[in-house]
Amino acid sequence: xxxxxxxxxxxxxxxxxxxxxxxxxxxxxxxxxxxxxxxxxxxxxxxxxxxxxxxxxxxxxxxxxxxxxxxxxxxxxxxxxxxxxxxxxxxxxxxxxxxxxxxxxxxxxxxxxxxxxxxxxxxxxxxxxxxxxxxxxxxxxxxxxxxxxxxxxxxxxxxxxxxxxxxxxxxxxxxxxxxxxxxxxxxxxxxxxxxxxxxxxxxxxxxxxxxxxxxxxxxxxxxxxxxxxxxxxxxxxxxxxxxxxxxxxxxxxxxxxxxxxxxxxxxxxxx
Amino acid sequence: xxxxxxxxxxxxxxxxxxxxxxxxxxxxxxxxxxxxxxxxxxxxxxxxxxxxxxxxxxxxxxxxxxxxxxxxxxxxxxxxxxxxxxxxxxxxxxxxxxxxxxxxxxxxxxxxxxxxxxxxxxxxxxxxxxxxxxxxxxxxxxxxxxxxxxxxxxxxxxxxxxxxxxxxxxxxxxxxxxxxxxxxxxxxxxxxxxxxxxxxxxxxxxxxxxxxxxxxxxxxxxxxxxxxxxxxxxxxxxxxxxxxxxxxxxxxxxxxxxxxxxxxxxxxxxxxxxxxxxxxxxxxxxxxxxxxxxxxxxxxxxxxxxxxxxxxxxxxxxxxxxxxxxxxxxxxxxxxxxxxxxxxxxxxxxxxxxxxxxxxxxxxxxxxxxxxxxxxxxxxxxxxxxxxxxxxxxxxxxxxxxxxxxxxxxxxxxxxxxxxxxxxxxxxxxxxxxxxxxxxxxxxxxxxxxxxxxxxxxxxxxxxxxxxxxxxxxxxxxxxxxxxxxxxxxxxxxxxxxxxxxxxxxxxxxxxxxxxxxxxxxxxxxxxxxxxxxxxxxxxxxx
Numbered sequence: 001x002x003x004x005x006x007x008x009x010x011x012x013x014x015x016x017x018x019x020x021x022x023x024x025x026x027x028x029x030x031x032x033x034x035x036x037x038x039x040x041x042x043x044x045x046x047x048x049x050x051x052x053x054x055x056x057x058x059x060x061x062x063x064x065x066x067x068x069x070x071x072x073x074x075x076x077x078x079x080x081x082x083x084x085x086x087x088x089x090x091x092x093x094x095x096x097x098x099x100x101x102x103x104x105x106x107x108x109x110x111x112x113x114x115x116x117x118x119x120x121x122x123x124x125x126x127x128x129x130x131x132x133x134x135x136x137x138x139x140x141x142x143x144x145x146x147x148x149x150x151x152x153x154x155x156x157x158x159x160x161x162x163x164x165x166x167x168x169x170x171x172x173x174x175x176x177x178x179x180x181x182x183x184x185x186x187x188x189x190x191x192x193x194x195x196x197x198x199x200x201x202x203x204x205x206x207x208x209x210x211x212x213x214x215x216x217x218x219x220x221x222x223x224x225x226x227x228x229x230x231x232x233x234x235x236x237x238x239x240x241x242x243x244x245x246x247x248x249x250x251x252x253x254x255x256x257x258x259x260x261x262x263x264x265x266x267x268x269x270x271x
Numbered sequence: 272x273x274x275x276x277x278x279x280x281x282x283x284x285x286x287x288x289x290x291x292x293x294x295x296x297x298x299x300x301x302x303x304x305x306x307x308x309x310x311x312x313x314x315x316x317x318x319x320x321x322x323x324x325x326x327x328x329x330x331x332x333x334x335x336x337x338x339x340x341x342x343x344x345x346x347x348x349x350x351x352x353x354x355x356x357x358x359x360x361x362x363x364x365x366x367x368x369x370x371x372x373x374x375x376x377x378x379x380x381x382x383x384x385x386x387x388x389x390x391x392x393x394x395x396x397x398x399x400x401x402x403x404x405x406x407x408x409x410x411x412x413x414x415x416x417x418x419x420x421x422x423x424x425x426x427x428x429x430x431x432x433x434x435x436x437x438x439x440x441x442x443x444x445x446x447x448x449x450x451x452x453x454x455x456x457x458x459x460x461x462x463x464x465x466x467x468x469x470x471x472x473x474x475x476x477x478x479x480x481x482x483x484x485x486x487x488x489x490x491x492x493x494x495x496x497x498x499x500x501x502x503x504x505x506x507x508x509x510x511x512x513x514x515x516x517x518x519x520x521x522x523x524x525x526x527x528x529x530x531x532x533x534x535x536x537x538x539x540x541x542x543x544x545x546x547x548x549x550x551x552x553x554x555x556x557x558x559x560x561x562x563x564x565x566x567x568x569x570x571x572x573x574x575x576x577x578x579x580x581x582x583x584x585x586x587x588x589x590x591x592x593x594x595x596x597x598x599x600x601x602x603x604x605x606x607x608x609x610x611x612x613x614x615x616x617x618x619x620x621x622x623x624x625x626x627x628x629x630x631x632x633x634x635x636x637x638x639x640x641x642x643x644x645x646x647x648x649x650x651x652x653x654x655x656x657x658x659x660x661x662x663x664x665x666x667x668x669x670x671x672x673x674x675x676x677x678x679x680x681x682x683x684x685x686x687x688x689x690x691x692x693x694x695x696x697x698x699x700x701x702x703x704x705x706x707x708x709x710x711x712x713x714x715x716x717x718x719x720x721x722x723x724x725x726x727x728x729x730x731x732x733x734x735x736x737x738x739x740x741x742x743x744x745x746x747x748x749x750x751x752x753x754x755x756x757x758x759x760x761x762x763x764x765x766x767x768x769x770x771x772x773x774x775x776x777x778x779x780x781x782x783x784x785x786x787x788x789x790x791x792x793x794x795x796x797x798x799x800x801x802x803x804x805x806x807x808x809x810x811x812x813x814x
Binding site for chain 1: 596597598617620622625626629630632634637638639640641642643651652655701705
């Protein structure tokens with residue numbers, strides 16, 4: 001099957017971001033916290049994207065910031081998928097009160113806006129990467145739980161799952177060998193979307209000052225640092241904002257393509 | 272008189288998109304020619320993929336998604352439909368040519384009353400006033416033997432039974448006074464006892480209204496009851512074309528002969544032996560309901576023999592399978608298996624209990640994980656029950672494949688790469704892999720074409736002779752029962768109404784229900800339908 005142009009663009013852009021993040025130490029022209037130029041310089045040959053509020057190179061900070069943004073978003077998405085998919089499948093397989101308890105618990109968590117929960121929790125707990133990842137992962141796992149439960153409910157009524165039960169298979173086999181392979185394609189597509197939401201979420205938190213703490217900096221934090229420049233017509237705050245937008249769009253293009261390939265939520269083979 | 276419908280050298284093509292391969296160009300129908308005069312019925316018969324529905328739909332110049340009518344002519348009243356403009360076709364469909372689909376339940380809009388749907392086409396084509404159309408619909412309801420014809424149309428689709436819905440669809444097709452009606456497997460989804468009523472109603476309606484009809488079915492015995500002429504199709508090509516009498520009584524081609532003699536497996540019942548499974552006074556209901564789906568069922572399956580459980584849909588036969596396997600614990604009674612009492616709950620059963628009691632499903636498609644290869648599907652029970660691994664496991668899988676006559680070349684395939692019959696064979700191999708004492712077969716041949724189903728039944732009998740495995744064979748199809756059963760239990764509304772050795776059960780005197788069930792199975796002979804109906808009328812007059 002031929003890959004559509006949009007998906008190709010998405011893959012190229014996404015891998016560029018990921019590679020830049022991985023090799024930040026070698027790519028970035030300046031160290032992350034060195035004041036290399038004057039305050040709010042315009043883009044030039046020396047500073048491709050200009051300098052920020054205290055004269056640091058924006059391109060270098062973008063590359064280092066991408067490292068943190070992508071790492072936190074990826075780690076929290078992985079956590080939310082492991083948690084959400086496992087409990088979602090378990091709710092579908094076990095049914096009865098297990099399903100009832102888990103589903104109502106998730107409803108309860110979803111009833112409170114995620115941002116408010118995050119703000120409250122972060123104002124109490126110490127601000128470090130681990131807490132951030134755990135918090136975002138757990139909050140997001142409720143959405144993944146809903147999706148995996150819905151997909152798995154369709155699969156658990158299939159005769160092959162009944163056959164496995166009659167054979168006497170343990171729950172682990174049923175979840176990981178019978179259900180997971182058949183639920184994988186919608187979950188992979190959803191992973192892309194969840195990853196973007198995680199990027200947006202961590203950026204929001206950092207912008208509000210509750211995310212990544214200085215001297216480390218992510219894109220949301222960079223927007224916060226440079227937002228005052230907008231008043232004087234300085235574009236420094238636009239650079240990290242644009243980076244967030246481009247990453248979100250390119251991952252979305254890939255996720256769309258994966259989703260259209262699988263066509264149905266049940267995820268047929270091939271196609 | 273010129274023929275109403277004439278199809279000349281019809282050729283139909285389509286492009287298929289097999290997963291992971293380049294799009295392929297396929298010829299669905301090639302060089303088919305038939306003619307149909309007014310008031311006659313032409314039967315189209317063949318297995319799935321024979322192109323019978325495609326040809327039927329071509330009579331209204333319609334091709335399902337991506338199907339193109341590329342050659343030949345379809346003449347209706349002398350007019351070539353393949354050259355007609357879209358507006359011309361629109362005025363033709365639902366007026367001159369109408370269509371009766373297989374699944375009435377899916378063909379009706381559940382949000383509309385039946386009457387509005389039955390007269391919709393007549394109103395849309397401005398053929399008659401609403402009042403006249405409703406009067407005609409009521410008249411058709413009466414002729415089709417529907418209850419309360421005057422008020423029947425006020426009901427919604429979910430308020431009537433499947434057989435009644437199928438008759439309502441026939442009324443819908445006949446309402447605009449068409450020249451030609453296409454019946455696409457109209458009775459396939461119905462129980463035998465319902466099928467015979469619908470069949471009789473359709474036949475009478477065709478005769479009364481003088482309409483011509485194309486009758487599409489995979490069941491030759493059914494077609495023989497309604498058709499004047501029969502066209503036998505295979506792989507999109509004409510195999511044999513003749514009058515119904517000639518096809519049934521003097522078939523020329525080998526394929527037609529095979530179709531006529533299908534289900535002629537001769538199986539002599541075995542002498543009684545010890546019971547491997549004994550179900551004692553089992554009563555069961557689904558959670559949250561207060562209706563007993565099974566009421567005091569007592570049956571026995573002898574070791575190495577076959578007990579057929581027969582009944583129509585809703586009789587509780589599949590529930591019986593769920594109770595025996597432990598998926599639905601019985602509320603009363605007990606189950607003895609190989610001399611020991613089986614715990615009612617699945618979770619309480621030992622690994623040996625599970626191993627010795629295997630199950631084969633109706634839909635082989637959904638019974639196999641589409642993401643596992645044949646090697647995993649058959650190999651998993653070997654690993655799970657016997658701890659076979661690696662090369663030893665693979666060798667045993669290949670042995671099992673040889674046993675089900677599939678040989679090499681299939682072991683690494685996915686289910687999607689197998690045909691319907693092969694899928695069912697793999698399911699049989701999976702059950703055999705556990706070395707069971709008893710296999711529950713739940714309608715295992717109902718979803719298959721007759722010749723393929725015959726192959727599966729022969730295989731099951733072979734395996735029984737070799738391995739000494741017992742079958743509990745659940746089916747609604749009495750022809751299958753005759754072919755393989757040693758004992759029969761007739762289930763009706765959750766109760767065993769007749770139970771015993773095959774010859775005893777099938778020998779008169781019968782109870783009322785068994786009589787009805789047995790006389791409803793279509794026989795491969797002309798005039799069978801009339802004979803049965805005349806018999807029934809005589810009996811009811813006598814009472």
